[in-house]
Amino acid sequence: xxxxxxxxxxxxRTLWDETASRCRQNSFLxxxxxxxxxxxxxxxxSVLFVNQKGRGIALFPACIVxxxxxxxxxxxxxxxxxxxxxxxxxxxxxxxLFDALLRHYAxxxxxxxxxxxxxxxxxxxxxxxxxxxxFRHGAQLVSCGVSSAIDLTAPLPFSTLRRRKVRHAEARxxxxxxxxxxxxxxFWNMLAEGLWKxxxxxxxxxxxxxxxxxxxxxxxxxxFCVCDGTDDxxxxxxxxxxxxxxxxxxxxxxxASTDEGRAGAALDFLFDRLLHTDAGNFPASARFFDFxxxxxxxxxxxxxxxxxxxxx
Numbered sequence: 001x002x003x004x005x006x007x008x009x010x011x012x013r014t015l016w017d018e019t020a021s022r023c024r025q026n027s028f029l030x031x032x033x034x035x036x037x038x039x040x041x042x043x044x045x046s047v048l049f050v051n052q053k054g055r056g057i058a059l060f061p062a063c064i065v066x067x068x069x070x071x072x073x074x075x076x077x078x079x080x081x082x083x084x085x086x087x088x089x090x091x092x093x094x095x096x097l098f099d100a101l102l103r104h105y106a107x108x109x110x111x112x113x114x115x116x117x118x119x120x121x122x123x124x125x126x127x128x129x130x131x132x133x134x135f136r137h138g139a140q141l142v143s144c145g146v147s148s149a150i151d152l153t154a155p156l157p158f159s160t161l162r163r164r165k166v167r168h169a170e171a172r173x174x175x176x177x178x179x180x181x182x183x184x185x186x187f188w189n190m191l192a193e194g195l196w197k198x199x200x201x202x203x204x205x206x207x208x209x210x211x212x213x214x215x216x217x218x219x220x221x222x223x224f225c226v227c228d229g230t231d232d233x234x235x236x237x238x239x240x241x242x243x244x245x246x247x248x249x250x251x252x253x254x255x256a257s258t259d260e261g262r263a264g265a266a267l268d269f270l271f272d273r274l275l276h277t278d279a280g281n282f283p284a285s286a287r288f289f290d291f292x293x294x295x296x297x298x299x300x301x302x303x304x305x306x307x308x309x310x311x312x
Contacts, residue, residue, distance in 0.1 A: 001051060001052075001057075001088075001093055002051065002052050003049050003050065003051055003052075003057060003093075003096070003097065003100075004049070004050050005047050005048075005049055005100050005101070005104055006047060006048045006049070006050060007045075007046075007047055007104075008044055008045075008046035008047060008048055012048055013032050015048065015050075015054075015056050016032055016046075016048055016056070016059065017031050017032055018056060019048065019056025019057070019058075019059055019084075019086065020059060020084065022056075022086045022087070023058075023059060023084040023085060023086055023127075024084075024085055024086070024087060024123050024124055024125045024126070024127035025082065025084045025085070025117075025118040025122055025123055025124075025127050026122070026123075026124045026246060026247045026248075027118065027122055027246045027247075028217055028220045028244075028245075028246060029078050029079065029080075029244075029246075030059065030061055030078075030084060033216045033217070034078075034213065034216070034217065035061060035075075035077070035078070037209060037212060037213060037216075038077050038209070041077065042063035042064070042065065042075075042076050042077035043063055043064045044062070044063055045062045045063055045064060045072050045105075045108075046059070046060060046061045046062050046063070047059075047060045047062070047101065047104060048060075049097055049100075056086070057085075057086050057088060057089055057097075058083060058084060058085050058086060058089055058094075058097050059083075059084040060074060060081075060082075060083050060084070060101055061074055061075045061078065061081045061084070062074040062075060062081065063075055063076050063077060064076075069109075070109075070110060070111050070112055071110065071111075071112040071113070071114060072105050072110050072112070072113050072114070073114045073115075073116075074113075074114070074115045074116065075116065078116075079116075080116045080117060080118040080119065080122070081115065081116050081117075081118070082115050082116065082117040082118055082130050083097065083098060083101070083115075083129075083130040083133075084118075084127075085097075085127055085129065085130070087125060089129075090129075091129045091132065094129035094130065094132075094133060095129075095132075095133050095136070098130070098133040098134075098137070102137065114142075115130070115134065115139070116143075117130055117131060119147065119290075121149055121248070121249055121287075121288045121290065122246060122248070122249050124247055124248060142298065143298035143299050144295075144298075144299040145293040145294075145295040145299050146293060146294055146295050146299075146302060146307065147290060147291070147292055147293045147294075148290075148291040148292070148294065148307060148310035148311055149249075149288045149289060149290045149291065150275070150288065150289040150291075151287065151288060152250075152275075152282065152286060152287055152288060152289055153287055155275065158272070159312050161312060162268055162272075162312055165265035165268040166265065166268045166269060166272045168264070168265050169264055169265040169266060169268055169269035170269065172228075172264055174228050174229055174230055174235075175226050175227070175228055175238075175264070175266060175269050176226070176227050176229075176235060177224060177225070177226060177227075177269075177270065177273050177279055178224070178225050178226075178227050178235075178237075179222060179223060179224050179225075180223075180225075181214065181223060183223060183225045183227075183237050183240070184207070184210065184211065184214070184223055185207060186225075186236070186237045187223060187225055187237055187240045187242070187254075187256060188203065188207040188210065190237060190238075190239075190240065190256045190257070190258055191203050191240075191254050191256035193258075194256050194257065194258075195256075203254065210242070219245065220244060220245045220246070221242065221243070221244055221245070221253075222242075222243050222245065222280075223240065223241075223242050223243075224240060224241055224243065224270065224274060224279070224280065225237040225239065225240035225270075226238055226239040226240065226261065226266040226267075226269055226270045228260065228261075228264070228266070237258075238257065238258045238260050238261030238264065238266045239256065239257040239258070239261035239266035239267045239269075239270050240255075240256055240257075240270070241253075241254060241255045241256075241270060241271075241274075242254040243280070245282075245283065245286070247283075247285050247286075248285050248286055248287045248288065249286065249287070249288045249289075249290050250280065250282055250286050250288070250289045250290065251289075251290040251292065252289075252290065252291050252292055253292070255267065255291075255292075267309075274289075275289065291310040292310075294306040294307035294310060
């Protein structure tokens with residue numbers, strides 16, 4: 001199949017989004033309304049591949065990170081990236097696209113390429129060709145993480161400890177689940193305070209960025225909070241999660257709790273309601289619930305307390 005490599009420009013926006021919707025590694029993170037919200041911090045170096053008829057067949061979301069103008073990253077501003085392939089691209093064709101990609105960046109003066117492939121659970125169909133061609137070109141593994149996910153079609157039962165905590169939360173009689181977007185500022189403050197207190201970190205997204213993204217993607221980004229109070233007027237959020245909905249994965253982008261929420265097992269109450277009832281309104285296509293990674297330092301450290309919370 002003959003193809004052409006096109007460096008991304010705003011004139012290709014519609015074609016990019018249409019191609020992204022057909023790629024086997026499918027996520028709204030690859031749509032331009034998401035990728036471009038922080039383009040001032042991550043200068044774009046993406047490319048789009050088209051066939052002889054001008055139809056998109058593959059994408060490579062990429063950017064420059066920081067002051068390192070010698071390295072292209074796919075993608076520094078997203079959870080993952082890599083060579084995104086439509087169903088018509090086979091293994092040999094993927095190799096030809098990858099060769100063209102490397103020649104393109106070398107000609108532009110780059111001497112290093114960092115790729116974060118999308119995890120397999122995000123594939124709507126198997127899409128591992130990229131890893132093979134990375135191997136063929138001598139790529140080195142520089143980071144690896146552990147992520148915890150549940151198969152929603154064959155869910156595991158909660159452990160005895162987790163069930164006991166859910167009963168403890170229910171016995172309070174004051175917890176309720178809310179998806180009110182007006183709770184976003186309170187959730188973000190809870191998240192920021194918890195991250196700083198326990199990990200000396202800040203949220204990746206500012207409150208303003210999350211507000212913008214939720215306005216752009218109301219169906220794909222949803223907030224769920226556990227509120228504590230005897231009535232709506234007095235109830236305050238004590239735990240919550242911000243979920244990203246892709247075609248076949250529900251991802252917990254952020255999970256937060258106050259000290260009061262931890263004492264009352266509010267997160268156990270929250271995920272019991274999301275996973276064991278229809279509270280999350282998960283689409284029929286969703287197969288996995290992804291709690292995210294529990295590793296730090298590019299995978300050099302496993303946070304055993306965090307992974308226990310996700311696995312227990």
